[in-house]
Amino acid sequence: MDDKHRIKVIIIDDDPMVREVNKNFIQQVKGFDIIGEASNGEEGLQLVKKLQPDVVILDIYMPKINGVKTLLEFRKQTMNVDVIVVSAARDKETINTMLQNGAIDFIIKPFKFDRMKQAMEKYRYYKISMENSETLSQSELDAIIHMKQPSNSDEPLPKGLNMFTLNEISSYLNNETDPKSAEEVANAIGIARVTARRYLDYLEKKGAIRLDVQYGSIGRPVNRYLMGK
Known part of the structure; x- marks a missing residue:
């Protein structure tokens, strides 16, 4: 895949083992580059400002700033970044809040590679299609x-x-x-x-x-x- 279509990803999750699993899964899907990792929303916000990824893989249950508040800050600060939620949260209120504030997908832990692949391929098609067409x-x-x-x-x-x-x-x-x-x-x-x-x-x-x-x-x-x- 040519460089102009490669998609930059940041993973924000407080569990290093989960970050590694997410990273390994994403690296198996063509077209994506992991450019950063953060262990909480506070670190994640700074990293997104600095590195300007295309998409963030975002957990919800994290110290300092959780995933809900992190997503709200992305929107409040008008950061041009998409969000795919990967979390153990499954209550309707949390899911609804994330989707209403622009999360483009929501993957419930635990999950298998095929579900992550589906989310990433759908996002890549969306991203390329939007960039190619006025x-x-x-x-x-x-x-x-x-x-x-x-x-x-x-x-x-x-x-x-x-x-x-x-x-x-x-x-x-x-x-x-x-x-x-x-x-x-x-x-x-x-x-x-x-x-x-x-x-x-x-x-x-x-x-x-x-x-x-x-x-x-x-x-x-x-x-x-x-x-x-």
Whole structure:
């Protein structure tokens, strides 16, 4: 994945073992860099001011300043940071308070890797989509909010394909004016070329992209892809 799409993360949790688990999980999801850790909200606020991450992984039960007050301070000080809550808190009042104040996801401890991966991939798709577009259509917005395929069809994806990667490739091609090869798409998204080719073949068959075969002076022709029919 290119550097401009890498996402900076700070983890705020008073338990060093939990911080390590969160860190290990996040590092297994492509596109994220852990740039700092804090053991309470007070340290976290200072770290966020200094390092300006994209997203904070925030616990609630912490000394000095808990997660609820930390999130409220982020909003009070108009810090441009997103928040994913990872906490043992499960009472409706706390959950509601965090969501009302802009937490984009809430993971209840204990949790498995797949739940963290889901949250981080959804956030990455949201972040890239918002950065790539000045305006959004309703279908594009629905795809971001609900993580659905931006299409009028409810036909399930073929086995081995997932909606997140499909949307990411579609978003990438939508912002490129020149046709791109499978290798260029793979490098931009951070996947294998053969995987990119499968998604591109699927999008072409669905009519979402068109194939542009380019012939060079020597060698085999190169298949390149462009949005639009």
